[in-house]
Each structure stands twice: as structure tokens, then as C-alpha cells.
Amino acid sequence: MLVVMQHGARAAEIDRVVQVINEMGYEARPMPGAQRTAIGVVGNDGRVDSSRLAALSGVAQIIHVTQPYKQVSREWRPESTVVTIAPGVTFGGTEVPVVAGPCSVESEKQILEAAHAARAAGATALRGGAFKPRSSPYSFQGLGKQGLALLVKAREETGLPIVTEAMDDEGAHLVAEVADCIQIGARNMQNYSLLKTVGRIGKPVLLKRGMAATINDLLLSAEYILSEGNDKVILCERGVRTFDTSTRNMLDLTAIPTVQKLSHLPIVADPSHGTGIRERVAPMARAAVAAGADGILVEMHPHPDVARSDGAQSLYPEQLASLMRELRAVAIAIGRRISDTP
Amino acid sequence: MLVVMQHGARAAEIDRVVQVINEMGYEARPMPGAQRTAIGVVGNDGRVDSSRLAALSGVAQIIHVTQPYKQVSREWRPESTVVTIAPGVTFGGTEVPVVAGPCSVESEKQILEAAHAARAAGATALRGGAFKPRSSPYSFQGLGKQGLALLVKAREETGLPIVTEAMDDEGAHLVAEVADCIQIGARNMQNYSLLKTVGRIGKPVLLKRGMAATINDLLLSAEYILSEGNDKVILCERGVRTFDTSTRNMLDLTAIPTVQKLSHLPIVADPSHGTGIRERVAPMARAAVAAGADGILVEMHPHPDVARSDGAQSLYPEQLASLMRELRAVAIAIGRRISDTP
Amino acid sequence: MLVVMQHGARAAEIDRVVQVINEMGYEARPMPGAQRTAIGVVGNDGRVDSSRLAALSGVAQIIHVTQPYKQVSREWRPESTVVTIAPGVTFGGTEVPVVAGPCSVESEKQILEAAHAARAAGATALRGGAFKPRSSPYSFQGLGKQGLALLVKAREETGLPIVTEAMDDEGAHLVAEVADCIQIGARNMQNYSLLKTVGRIGKPVLLKRGMAATINDLLLSAEYILSEGNDKVILCERGVRTFDTSTRNMLDLTAIPTVQKLSHLPIVADPSHGTGIRERVAPMARAAVAAGADGILVEMHPHPDVARSDGAQSLYPEQLASLMRELRAVAIAIGRRISDTP
Amino acid sequence: MLVVMQHGARAAEIDRVVQVINEMGYEARPMPGAQRTAIGVVGNDGRVDSSRLAALSGVAQIIHVTQPYKQVSREWRPESTVVTIAPGVTFGGTEVPVVAGPCSVESEKQILEAAHAARAAGATALRGGAFKPRSSPYSFQGLGKQGLALLVKAREETGLPIVTEAMDDEGAHLVAEVADCIQIGARNMQNYSLLKTVGRIGKPVLLKRGMAATINDLLLSAEYILSEGNDKVILCERGVRTFDTSTRNMLDLTAIPTVQKLSHLPIVADPSHGTGIRERVAPMARAAVAAGADGILVEMHPHPDVARSDGAQSLYPEQLASLMRELRAVAIAIGRRISDTP
DSSP, X not given: OEEEEOXXXXXXXXXXXXXXXXXXXXXXXXXEOSSOEEEEEESOSSOOOOHHHHTSTTEEEEEOOOSXXXXXXXXXXXXXXXXXXXXXXXXXXXXXXXEEEOSBOOOHHHHHHHHHHHHHHTOSEEEOBSSOOOSSTTSOOOOTHHHHHHHHHHHHHHOOOEEEEOOSHHHHHHHHHHOSEEXXXXXXXXXXXXXXXHHHHOSOEEEEOOTTOOHHHHHHHHHHHHTTTOOOEEEEEOOBOOXXXXXXXXXXXXXXXXXXXXXXXXEEEOHHHHHOSHHHHHHHHHHHHHHTOSOEEEEBOSXXXXXXXXXXXXXXXXXXXXXXXXXXXXXXHTTOEEOOOO | OEEEEOTTOOHHHHHHHHHHHHHTTOEEEEEEOSSOEEEEEESOSSOOOOHHHHTSTTEEEEEOOOSSOOTTBTTTOOSOOOEEEETTEEESSSEEOEEEEOSBOOOHHHHHHHHHHHHHHTOSEEEOBSSOOOSSTTSOOOOXXXXXXHHHHHHHHHOOOEEEEOOSHHHHHHHHHHOXXXXXXXXXXXXXXXXXHHHHHOSOEEEEOOTTOOHHHHHHHXXXXXXXXXXXXXXXXXXXXXXXXXXXXBOOTTHHHHHHHHBSSOXXXXXXXXXXXXXXXXXXXXXXXXXXXXXXXXXXXXXXXXXXXXXXGOBOHHHHHHHHHHHHHHHHHTTOEEOXXX | OEEEEOTTOOHHHXXXXXXXXXXXXXXXXXXXXXXXXXXXXXXXXXXXOOHHHHTSTTEEEEEOOOSSOOTTBTTTOOSOOOEEEETTEEESSSEEOEEEEOSBOOOHHHHHHHHHHHHHHTOSEEEOBSSOOOSSTTSOOOOTXXXXXXXXXXXXXXXXXXXXXXXXXXXXXXXXXXXXXXEEOGGGTTOHHHHHHHHHHOSOEEEEOOTTOOHHHHHHHHHHHHTTTOOXXXXXXXXXXXXXXXXXXXXXXXXXXXXXXXXXXXXEEOHHHHHOSHHHHHHHHHHHHHHTOSOEEEEBOSSGGGOSSOGGGOBOHHHHHHHHHHHHHHHHHXXXXXXXXO | OEEEEOTTOOHHHHHHXXXXXXXTTOEEEEEEOSSOXXXXXXXXXXXXXOHHHHTSTTEEEEEOOOSSOOTTBTTTOOSOOOEEEETTEEESSSEEOEEEEOSBOOOHHHHHHHXXXXXXXXXXXXXXXXXXXXXXXXXXXXXXXXXXXXXXHHHHHHOOOEEEEOOXXXXXXXXXXXXXXXXXXXXXXXXXXXXXXXXXXXXOEEEEOOTTOOHHHHHHHHHHHHTTTOOOXXXXXXXXXXXXXXXXXXXXXXXXXXXXXXXXXXXXXXXXXXXXXXXXXXHHHHHHHHHTOSOEEEEBOSSGGGOSSXXXXXXXXXXXXXXXXXXXXXXXXXXXXXXOOO
């Protein structure tokens, strides 16, 4: 349950609500927001008699939240959240941005070439990893800080905003200094310390679904970020692990309308990790847009054959250009449009 | 490995090839076709030295098949197979048919109402079960033969061809007498006796993917039908079982381009069983068409609230009409078109 | 809900109960049993007011069954069912039988050698397939009727009862003529026509869990057999399909205590299919007995290297003998004992 | 590939090997160990010609490692590793320790009562979480530092060594100061920053398998710890996520012999999280010991009904005492023994 205070409710009114919640045997969690303060009522499994709270001074509304997550739910906020990562680059509205780029930043030459190719193809933002979570400690782990500097250079040259991954608290602060959007990878979806850190940093966050995470788990992880006061969260479907090995993961596109029903947060799709095979990327990107995705994340490398990671699923630059044309047609067919290059 | 004989190869030439295969220690499986006879070489795990066979009289070509399935593979037949279930109703070409109707045939009134609504909405064929495989022996098991008779009446009134399920040998013969296409359900995908039976009957077959079947398993099951001489097989993705319970099944749309890469057979999608939730059906049907599906199977009931099975995932007639408009737009965006009502 | 009639209830009393159930708006399903007739009340999702039924003449008891399955539940029959497949060979009591033998019957020499080795090692029954469900139509499909005749010969020579698989109605009748227990394989767990057939035949049935079947699905499939009047059903855990490919399947040993809690039917484990790797069979067979399995099904071949199917998971005869010693020690540690050779 | 240097190899010899590896086009990763220095050769997908390296001064042996993980493999170290967390408490030898205790440390009274009950029942070590990773930010998150202090008090009173979880770098250092073994939970199995941190700290680590982690993934995560110079790693099977919801997770006991075949590290089982249901814990703990587990982790709470987390899967103290008796009998049956209380 959430007790929503009126605009300009006084501290004494808020304190009184907290006190009454405690007297009723529950725990009160005040969540100050830009517009209004809400007070979560924790510890209630069933339905609470809210009449006593509704009558208190300064209380605007009582919201009964039936889901385990609260602030991410549509019950809490009926209108869709639009997350802006850079001027004109928004997720969750009518426009559908395409974020393209290599799996890893490998060298200045590579990332600049990739960024120019992404821009030429019409992509809206640039992706590329400086810190890489790899299953094996012996695989390429990314260029680290140097990689971040190269991403900044690529943004300066092309104007494309940057989305890049952070793997730990220290990295999150480094990434936050330069990136436009901090990516949390699938393996860290339930790294709650990291989620709280990016919640407190306040920059836009792209949160990828874990390999065996239910939709419920994904929304609960997003709730960790919102509960720290940061609602600029973009969710990402990138495939889950199942019994079928014919693709790297199983891309669960139904997650898109399911999340949009349950939550006000935008959700994008990553058909590159979702399939792991270059020639599956285009049909599944089209399908994601048709299903209503609020954005597409796609791997493109200027020279996939020599990529240090994920070469097999990276598009060639000309394939990205061709895909952009297909996506524009599908988006229009369902009444949306692919974002312009900024 | 397949030894493909020339057009008009004589029986003696075929016998000689069989004899040589046996001498080489393998088993020969002659598969007479409309155009040419092929002889499968079974029992070879690795690569066979084919020079001796290639030199025999009447041999046109040797095909090395790298997959466990043979006749369903694109290596065996590079061009896509177009399956015609009724005049003008084809799967696997440019046109994309929509097969709509209730889960079960419940009464004359219900199926006729459903058939007229399907036709009015622009669907190409009618679905509806007379024999229903249900997890519980106490659930409604279908009207049986009476249900088949009602489907025939619905076809007479609307002109829509019929797709309906068979669950065993006896039922397959009953269905084959009246239906335009015999459906094999997910639970029977590895009922090999039934697959052989419908292979011998020779009517078009719609083969649904099993709940935990890999793409490889699905194609091997189709191979059972083709190996009996029936290549009129339409595959169907209808969702698989995973850890996430937020939808009834997980619709694996990547199966569509994967199957189209590996096999010449058409593949359709069933977003009704694939999601289990009415409001997820439209976005996932659009996504399936965008991914390249060769057809859509969708549940629609004139009165879903009183349906005897699958009511929660059945569209209302007006929702089907609206979906048809959406699908037409998406199909055109990718250079295909939704089939006309016959 | 089940209405249990008194011993010797008259037909008129039963008819009256059926009539009242119908008047109440439900469907009545009389299930005559050896001891008593029960009448299932179908069509009630919630709780039925049973007072009117309880007051009728001849009614002994009303059982509220909270599970979708009824006759297989412990609520319906609290005491464990003991299934006897041959004199002295029982499943579900204190004794734990071991059923050993090759995947397929391949030749007279092979099956007789296997049967003698199984007996020498101390096994209680012989397994071996005459009809083989294989993913590929080109794999060895079993010797059919000839294989059944060889199993009979093996039984005559060793005294071991026979467990062998049936794949369709025709096969079920052939198997029933000679075998002591009819096996239904994982792929046919939801082949409801076949389940009804073996239910009507009345011989003991070993029902294997399907590759993606929940415990609930397994029990519902067993219910199909019991609802035809045959309660001689032995369930079998043989591994399910998951994302991990380090073993052929994932053996779900927790299914054993779970089934024993929910149902009165015995449950055995098959660590051969459950792991697919010879050296994993012994530890998992020990684990199954420690978890409370009512029997063990294990593949043993006199010469695994030349087996026509499942060679990699078949024990050598001396490994079976060694395993039997280990199982005896574990069984005693938990207060049970491995059955003697009959 | 690993180049193993002789005991007492000089720095100049090691440098020369590194230089030659670099000249050959690979990356050299020197890994100094207590007994010998090994130099990993990274970047070789196929087989390297090792003759040039084998001839260098100071080289003892070349090991070709066929797995993606190296130092955790049995190829790298054939004898089993025995991890000692406190005097007399070892994992990986003949003795099988039982680690018991509540999910969370809740209060001084609770943890002391639990520790005394664990000791009285014969457990070897105490578990209990001070930092709790919870799916929801609104669930109880543990007592933090205060919880660690209470665990120390419980150890002082009972002599039981402590196993407790760390969730991030800061927490790892706090836990390392007081605990005998640092637990890494399933959600953090691929938190590589945390794995490197506990690798550098050097204390014994209990690494739990992730919810969708393959055996290969688990061993690669352990490799992260060993590659930082810490080989005191105990692996833990705690159930994975599948389609069946009849238990909380699916306990994959086959992981035990599989890991023991592939790696020299000990592996324990956690039947409490593996099943999630109190009455399934005892049969699965017995099964784990029978399968060869090197230890058992079990949740026990003095008053499960009021537990702040995991009450439904926590044993009552008297159930733990009864389980210990059963485990002793099973361990003896397979030639091992349950450890004594220290």
C-alpha cells in the first residue's frame, strides 16, 4: 500500500502518517519524490484497513498495490514514463530509438569507425563496452577507463549519446561521469548493491533481464533503483536461458507487452544477445518493433570477423543500414516511428 | 547421405544402387518421389566415400546431409515448399493465411457463429477441435465425430477450409475424411505411430512443436511424416515451457527464421497458445508476421466468457477484425501480404 | 469432490446420487471399484455444498479433493498402493525392486546374456525394449513382435518378470499378452488414447514422466489410467529437460518425496536416462534409494560398446553387481531393503 | 595450456617463458602458487605447439587443458582439494560436515538459541546471514554489521565455525574479518568484481551455483577466485530454476558427481534452498550424501513459524537432530562419515 501525500504536505503531516502506520503494526517507508512524497506501507501481506490513514491531514490518496513491486507498477503511476538520455533521445514515447555499436570498445580506430557507421545508418545512440563481464577470467575484459575515454571521443565526433555497462560500484561512478546511460548487464540484474548505487547516482539506467529472471524478478530489481529515488529506468529483454541450444538464448518478445501492462517503465529489446546469430538479428528486431518495443539495442562492428567478443552476432555496417530501413517500415505500420539521429 | 536418381531411372538401376550401399555396410532406404527417386543411406555417422556410388548408372547427384533429419532439410530441397490445403489457400509462399476459430467445437450455433465471424474479419481458414487432448480426464474432451460434422457444415456455409486435430490413428482417419488439414498437437509431436499414420494418409498436416521440443526435435518429427511420402507439412511454433509463469508458454519467435534457414517447410505461429492471455495475442501475432511467419493460427470465440476451453486466450470477433487490419499493415511493411478470404 | 458409496450400495442408490448431482448443475462420473463405487463430481471449480448429497441413502462419505487429479491423490486413498507385477515382485511396500536390462532387445544371444547377468547381479526384473520410440525415423526402431518373443524366452530361462514399452494401441495389446508390466515412455506421457487403452487392459503400467512434465501433469496422466479402472500404476522419474547440457537430462529426485506426499502410487527412478552417462548412474541410483524411491530402473548391456541404442549410459554387468551391493547398504541405512531375485 | 615451472624456478626463467609465449603470439598469465609457479597461455583456441616451451630452462611440465576453465580442472590438479575452514572442519576429504543454522541472523536470542541447537544436534558449523540479498527492496535485508557481531558471539559460545554471505566488496572485507568461510550467493555467482575480491582476500569461499548456471558456468566462476591465487573454494549445489513449480528450485544432485569428475574442488548440497519445503529437506539431504556430497548446508531455526525469511524451508531443531542420525547411517553405507562437532 502507498500513502500519497498532497503537494506541499508539511513534514509534521508526513511524520504523523509514519507514526500511525507504525501504530498499526507496519513499517513506513517515506519516499520523497520531485512532485509528491509517498509513504510505502511494508509488512502487510493482505489488505490493510486504510480508512484511518485516509482521514489524516495532508493525505491525497491511498493506492492499494497488489504486486510485490510498487513504484514500478502501473497502479502506482498509470501514465508511461518517458526516459530521456540526451536531448531528443527518449525511450517510452512514440519514437523508437536504435542503439547500435560493438560489443566491446577495442581501439580508437574501431570505435570511431563503428560510431560513424552507426550514425550513417541512422542509429540514435552508440553502445560499446569498456568493462566486460566475461564467463572466463581469461577472456578479454575490456579496456576499462581508456575505453570510456574513447567512447567520449566517439560522441564528440558523431553526436551520438553513449550507453555503456558498469559492473561494480567503482565502475558505476566512472561510467556515470561520462556516459549518457548506465547499462546493468544480465549477470548483475540481482546485484542489489550495484542497483542501489545506480539508484543513488540518478543517471538513466538500462537494466537487462537476467538469464533466468521472471518478469516479476526484473520488475523487483527495477524497484531497487526506483526506491533510491531514480525513476529513469529502461528495461531490456535480451533472451533467457532454456533447453533449446539452436540459438544462444531464447528471446522472449512477449515480455514487451507483459511489462508494458504491469509497469509504466519503457522496455527495449536486444536481438543480438537474444539470438546470438547475425542472420537472426534482423527478423527479430523487426518482430520486437512490431510487438511494441520502446527501443532496439543491436550489435554492429565495422569488422565482425576480427571482433574480440560477440563477432558472430554483430551486424556488418551495411546490414545495420538495411535493418534501419526495415524497422522504419514496421514502426510506421503500427503507428510509431524510429527516432532520428540526433 | 542421399543418392538422387535421374528422372526416369530404371528399377534395375535403383536396385543396383541399393545393393552397392548394402555392400558398403550401410542400410539403403529408397524414397520414391513425384519427380525423382532418392535413396537414403542410413547408418553412417561420419562421411561416406561416395565416389563408388556417384559412378553408378542412373545416379544424378549425391547430397551430403549434415543434419540428423534429411528430407526436411534445405540441403535436400533448396527451394521453399508451398503447402496448399484448399484452392487458393497456401502456406510457404508470399501470402500469409490467418487460421481463426474457437479452441473447441461446442455446438452448431457456436461453430457457425464463429465461422461467420472469422470470414467477416477476413480470415482464410477455420480452426476448431472436435477431439481435444486435455491434461485432466475430467475436462471437456470435445464432441468427437459430431464435432467433425459441425465443422463440415461451417465450411459449407462460409467456404473456409478446416484445420482440426487428430489424437490417434482412428481419429486421424476420421479427420482425414472431412478436414482440409490434420493438426497434430504439441503433446503428440513425438507420437511416432500417429506421425507415420498421417504420413501415409497424405493429407496436409499442421505439426505443432512440443512443449520441450528443440528445433531439431521438431524437424525430426516432421521427417517421420516425410519419410512416409507426405511432404505437405506445415510446422507451428506455439510456445515452449520455461521457468517464467507470467505467460502460459514462452513463444519462441526466433524459431521462425531458424526453421526457415534449416528447412524448406513453411512455419506458422500460434500466439494464442503461445501466450495464453487475450491481450498479448495481437502484439505477438504482429511480431510473428514481422519475423516472417508463413501463417497465423489464432483462437477466436463468439462468446469467450462461456467457452468450454481456452476462453482466456480467445479473441472477441471484433478483436480479430482489428487484428487483421494490423497484420495487413505489418505484412506489407515486410513485402508480403495477408491472404484473402477464399 | 468424490461421493463414496457404502459397500453393497444398490444401483438405485447410485442412480439417485447421480441424479441429484445433475440437479445441482454438475456432471456425475460413477467410478465402480473392487471395494466400493465412487462418484466423481465434475464441473465444480470451487467448493460444493455437500450436505444434500451426504444425506442420501447409500452414501458412505464425501471427499473434498483439492487437486485437479482425484483418484491418484492421497486424499482419495491415504494408504500407499502396492503394485504387484509378478509373484513376490512388488512396488510401493518396504522392498525396493531393481529392474535391469538393455535399452533394446537386439538378438536372442544379447537378451539372454543380459537376463542371466541381471539375475546373477541380483536384479528383480528384466527391462528391454521391443518397440522403440526414436527421435529419428532412421534410428533402430526395435525388433517388434520378435523382440517380445525373445523377452518371453529370457523370462522362461531366468524367472525374471518383464517390463517393456508400448507405443500405440496395437502395440499395447501385443505387449499386454506377454509382459508383466507395460511401460509408457516419456514421449507418450500425454498420449491420452494410449493411456486410456492401458487403463482398460488392466495390467500393471509403468508410466514415465515426460520431458517437460510437471508433477501435476504426471499425476493427471496417471489419473487417465485410474479413471478407466486400473490402479496398478507405477510412476517413474527419468529426468527432465533443462538448460544444462552437462547431462542428458536433469534427474529430479525431489519428485520422489513430492509424489509420495501427493499420491498413494509408488514411484521409481531411472538414473540411466536421468543422467545419460554410465559413471553417473551408480551415485544417482544410490541417491534415489536414499530419497525413498520405490524401485530402480537401470540399463545394463552385456556389451555396451556395441549396443544399438543408449550404449553410453548402459552399465557393464560387473558394474550392476557392484551397484546392487551399494544399493543394499543404502536401503538398510534408511530402513528398507532391496528385493530379492524372484 | 599451462606451463608448470619447477620448484625453485628463478624469476629469470619465468620471465623467459613469458617472453617466448608472447613471441609465439599468445598472452602469458603467470600464476604464482605456494608450491610452484604456473604460466597460463591465453588466446589459443586450438592446440599450441609446446615443444619450444618444454625445452626452456626451469620448465617442469606442459599441461594441455581441454576445458575453458583451467586451475579448477582435474587435469590441472588430479588429487582432490581439501578445504579447511577451521581446525578439524574440512570439506573434500572422507568426512562430511553439516553446516546448519537460520537463513538470517535476527536477534541475539535467536542466533544463540540456533547455535546451541545446531551443536546439540551434532552439526559441524553454523550458517546465518547478516547481509541478505532479497528479490524485493522491501523485504528484510539483514542486520548487517550487528549480525556479524552476533555470529561471533555464537561462535564463542558454541565453538562452531561460521559461514556467512557477502554481497559486495565492502561486505566481503567485513565478513572476512570475522567469518571462517565467506559465502557467495546464487545471485552473485557471476558478480566477477566480487569473485576477484574474495579471491584476493584468500579466506575459504563457499560459492553457490546460480539459478540458471550450467556446471561449466559454475566452474568458470570458481576459476575467477583461483586465478587470484585462492584455491580454498567449496562449490555448492542449491537447485536451479526450471518449469516445475512444485518445489522452489530443482535440486540437481547429479551436479555432485559431475563436478567431482571435472574438478578437484569439493562440492556440497543445500537441500533447503534446493526444495524450499521443510518436509523435502531430509530425503534430499540423505540423497545428497548418498550421491557423494562433500558436505550439507541446511536451514534450521529455533522457531520457524516466526522466521523473518525462509521459514517454510527451515527445520525445527528436533528435525535436525533426527536428520543427523539418518545422515550418519547413509554416510557409513557409502564408506564415509559425518564430521563430529568441533
